Amino acid sequence: MSSSINDRIAEGRLARQGLLSAEAVAQAADLVERVEAGDLETVRVVFADQHGLLRGKTVTARSLASIFRSGLNLPGTLLLKDTSNRTVFPIWDGQSPGVMATMAGAGDMLLVPDPSTFRALPWAPHSAWLMCDPFARDGRALPFAPRPVLRRAVEALAEKGLTLTVGLEVEFHVFARTAAGLEHSDAGMPGTPPATALLDQGYQYLSEANYDRLEPVMDMLRRHAEALDLPVRSTEVEMGPSQFEFTFEPADALTHADNMIMFRTMVKEVCAREGMHATFMCRPKAPGSASSGWHLHQSLVDGTGRNLFVPETEGALTPEASAWIAGLLAHATESCLLTTPTVNGYKRYQPFQLAPDRIEWGYDNRGAMVRALMAPGDPASRVENRVAEPAANPYFYFASQVLSGLAGLDATMTAPDPVETPYDNDATALPPSLIAAIEAFEAGDLYRRTLGADFVDYMSVLKRAEWKRYLATVSEWEHAEYFGIF
Numbered sequence: 063m064s065s066s067i068n069d070r071i072a073e074g075r076l077a078r079q080g081l082l083s084a085e086a087v088a089q090a091a092d093l094v095e096r097v098e099a100g101d102l103e104t105v106r107v108v109f110a111d112q113h114g115l116l117r118g119k120t121v122t123a124r125s126l127a128s129i130f131r132s133g134l135n136l137p138g139t140l141l142l143k144d145t146s147n148r149t150v151f152p153i154w155d156g157q158s159p160g161v162m163a164t165m166a167g168a169g170d171m172l173l174v175p176d177p178s179t180f181r182a183l184p185w186a187p188h189s190a191w192l193m194c195d196p197f198a199r200d201g202r203a204l205p206f207a208p209r210p211v212l213r214r215a216v217e218a219l220a221e222k223g224l225t226l227t228v229g230l231e232v233e234f235h236v237f238a239r240t241a242a243g244l245e246h247s248d249a250g251m252p253g254t255p256p257a258t259a260l261l262d263q264g265y266q267y268l269s270e271a272n273y274d275r276l277e278p279v280m281d282m283l284r285r286h287a288e289a290l291d292l293p294v295r296s297t298e299v300e301m302g303p304s305q306f307e308f309t310f311e312p313a314d315a316l317t318h319a320d321n322m323i324m325f326r327t328m329v330k331e332v333c334a335r336e337g338m339h340a341t342f343m344c345r346p347k348a349p350g351s352a353s354s355g356w357h358l359h360q361s362l363v364d365g366t367g368r369n370l371f372v373p374e375t376e377g378a379l380t381p382e383a384s385a386w387i388a389g390l391l392a393h394a395t396e397s398c399l400l401t402t403p404t405v406n407g408y409k410r411y412q413p414f415q416l417a418p419d420r421i422e423w424g425y426d427n428r429g430a431m432v433r434a435l436m437a438p439g440d441p442a443s444r445v446e447n448r449v450a451e452p453a454a455n456p457y458f459y460f461a462s463q464v465l466s467g468l469a470g471l472d473a474t475m476t477a478p479d480p481v482e483t484p485y486d487n488d489a490t491a492l493p494p495s496l497i498a499a500i501e502a503f504e505a506g507d508l509y510r511r512t513l514g515a516d517f518v519d520y521m522s523v524l525k526r527a528e529w530k531r532y533l534a535t536v537s538e539w540e541h542a543e544y545f546g547i548f
Contacts, residue, residue, distance in 0.1 A: 067091040067127060074131025079201045081174045082130065089177040090130040097123050103188040105180075107134050109173055109196050110208050110323045112141055112524060113403075114455035118173070118194070126192075134173040134194065138165030141196060141206065142524075145404070146251045150527035160516065161205065164198040171204070172197045179320060184289035185332050193320060205516040208457035209319070215461040216315055218512070219468055224370075226464055228318050229359035229444070230310040232325070232452055233300050234342045235351065236261055236279055236333055256339045264303030264352070272299045280306065282336070286328055292321050301416070302352025312359070315464060319456040326452075344407040344451040353410040355417055356452040359435075360463060361444040362386060372443040373436050377425070379477060383436065387423050387445055387477040389470020390432055390463065394421045394449065396506030397462040398492065398499040399525060405496045405532045407451035413485035418448055422481045422489040429484030431492070449492070465512045497529050 068091035076082040082090070097105070105126055108118030117140050121129060142151040142165060152158060153166055165171065179193035196207045203210060219226060237258035248254040262275050273280070280297045283306075287294050293311035300307045310321065326342055333340040345353040362370045362382055370382040379387070402408060411419045416428050423432035428448070436443035450459055469475075481487055493499040500522060503509065510518050 067094050070127060071130045076131065076133050076174055081133070081172075081197065081201060086177055087130075090175070093177050093180055094127045094130065097126050097190075101188070102182065102190055105129075105190050105192050106183075107173060107175065107192050107194060109136075109194045110455070110457065111143075112206065112208060112455065113145055114208070114323060114326070114453070114457070116191075116193075116323060116327050120189070129175050129192070130177070133175070133197075135170040135199070136173060136196075137168050138171035138199070139168050141165075141171065141204070144524060144527045144531070146528075146531065148251055148527070151523060161198045161202055164200060164202070170199045172199050172201065181290050181324065184286050185328075185335060191324070193323075205514050206520040208455055209316075211513060211517065212316055212319055212457040212461045212464075214513070215464040215468075219464050222468075222471070223365045225363045226315045226460075226467070227312045227361045227363050227369075227444075228315055228460065228463075229295075229312040230318055230322060231307060231355075231357040231359070231446075232309070232322070232342075233305060233307045233354035233356065234326075234329065234340060234452055235302070235304050235346055235354065236306055236329075236338055236340045237304050237348075239334075239337050239339045258339050258348070261304045261338070264299075264305060264350070265301065266299070267301050268299060276306070279333075279338070283308070283329055283332065286332055287325060290324055290328060292325055300352070300354075303350055305352055305354065312361075315460045319460050322456040342452040344402075344404065344453060345409045353412075353415065353417060354452050355410065355448060356450040356454060356459075358447045358450060358459070358463065359444045360386070360447065360467070361442075362467070369441055369443055371436055371445065372440060373438055376438060379434070379436070381474075382471065383434070383443075383445065384477040385470040385473075385475045386467040387432055387434070387470070388475035389466045389468065389473075390445070390447060391421050391423060391477070392475065393462075393466035393469060393506070393508050394431065395490070395493060395499075395502040396508060397466055397503075398449070399496075399503040399521060400458040400462040401447075401450040401454055402493075402499065403455065403458075403496075403525065404451065404453050405528065407453065408493065408495050408499070410451060411492050411494070418492060419485065420487070420489040420491045422484060422487070423477060424480045424482060424484060427481065427484055430481055434480070461513070465508060469508060469512075496525065496532070500525050500529065 072087050102123045104120050106120050108116040139149045142149050144150050173194035175194045182190045195209050241257035266272050295309045295311050298307040329340045410417050413419050418431035422430050424430035425434050431449050433446040
């Protein structure tokens with residue numbers, strides 16, 4: 063590592079303000095030296111926004127050192143937009159309090175790069191990703207920036223000497239694209255949805271013949287994922303037509319949140335280059351399509367590396383597993399805004415569809431919200447939360463799991479009895495709609511207490527704007543139901 067590069071970064075604004083640690087400075091200097099000696103042309107300096115989408119700017123490789131010295135300024139309104147890309151917070155009234163005032167007048171925020179996230183892009187080998195954390199332009203923390211929100215939750219767990227290990231099962235669809243959708247009339251907020259066709263028929267769950275037909279696409283995505291150092295465990299044909307599932311080896315929560323962001327983005331970008339459309343939307347409006355879920359496996363590890371969910375006897379829960387499950391259940395309703403943040407996601411909560419529709423847990427039961435997979439002597443003992451949609455922001459989703467489980471531990475809660483008939487009991491139903499989830503989130507106390515009122519109010523404004531736009535749209539159902547008879 064060149065000492066001159068290290069010194070230049072250490073003398074920069076980010077290091078002087080404590081936004082880049084000494085360890086990060088050293089990593090950054092090593093990275094800059096490697097980039098300057100290589101063939102890389104550009105670096106995509108990006109951050110994960112409130113919806114779990116990557117946004118940012120591309121800089122030339124020779125400018126990389128300046129990013130580590132001074133950060134990168136971007137419009138703060140990027141954190142204030144709903145899924146249609148409309149800014150839904152007041153930025154022109156001059157009356158916004160606190161950190162929101164730094165975004166008045168569409169002012170800048172500051173991106174602070176994390177050198178550990180640097181990835182060369184296998185589908186664009188002249189370019190790379192560098193992920194960042196957003197701060198207010200004066201260097202203050204933003205209470206609703208997704209990556210720092212998860213880091214705060216992980217740090218709260220670490221204060222008790224604990225770490226959450228997670229494993230991912232992610233379902234999504236890949237379709238052939240049948241029209242470019244580039245007419246002027248296709249532009250909008252949002253634009254016209256892509257016109258698509260199936261890559262293969264479905265409802266032949268885990269069929270070898272289906273897999274063989276889809277293998278070229280599976281292999282392409284797997285190889286790109288592995289080139290990004292994503293720990294792919296398996297690739298599978300899921301239930302519905304053109305539906306895929308990738309699973310990943312366990313990792314810590316922050317690592318896998320970054321991995322999920324990179325995986326989703328990679329899949330969409332690579333498929334688009336190949337004339338396909340990949341979607342992590344929960345339930346596409348395509349005839350015969352199946353809903354996609356995102357199953358999160360979770361285990362709690364102490365400072366010695368011991369899995370605290372491994373039971374001593376068959377059919378028993380450790381105190382930690384019982385409290386963790388109880389916390390997930392107790393706070394499931396107010397957490398739904400973070401696990402299932404779209405209007406569409408609530409259409410997956412249907413009985414007898416291998417998806418949950420109520421708040422409960424069971425042993426190895428795919429109909430329950432939380433599925434316990436534990437056995438004496440099994441170091442992989444864990445719980446699987448099946449509540450989320452694959453469009454969820456992983457930083458907010460994982461934070462909800464950490465904070466809910468931690469609340470169960472702090473209150474020494476005990477899990478209720480497990481269920482055997484998940485669709486035939488009196489357990490509390492999951493919220494039936496996005497507005498129900500918003501109201502539960504606003505009324506709950508967990509996130510106000512742990513992440514602060516600014517975070518809760520921010521999410522409320524953001525998602526209520528989405529809900530209001532949904533209500534303002536006349537649906538096909540309404541037109542068919544009323545247009546003819548009235």
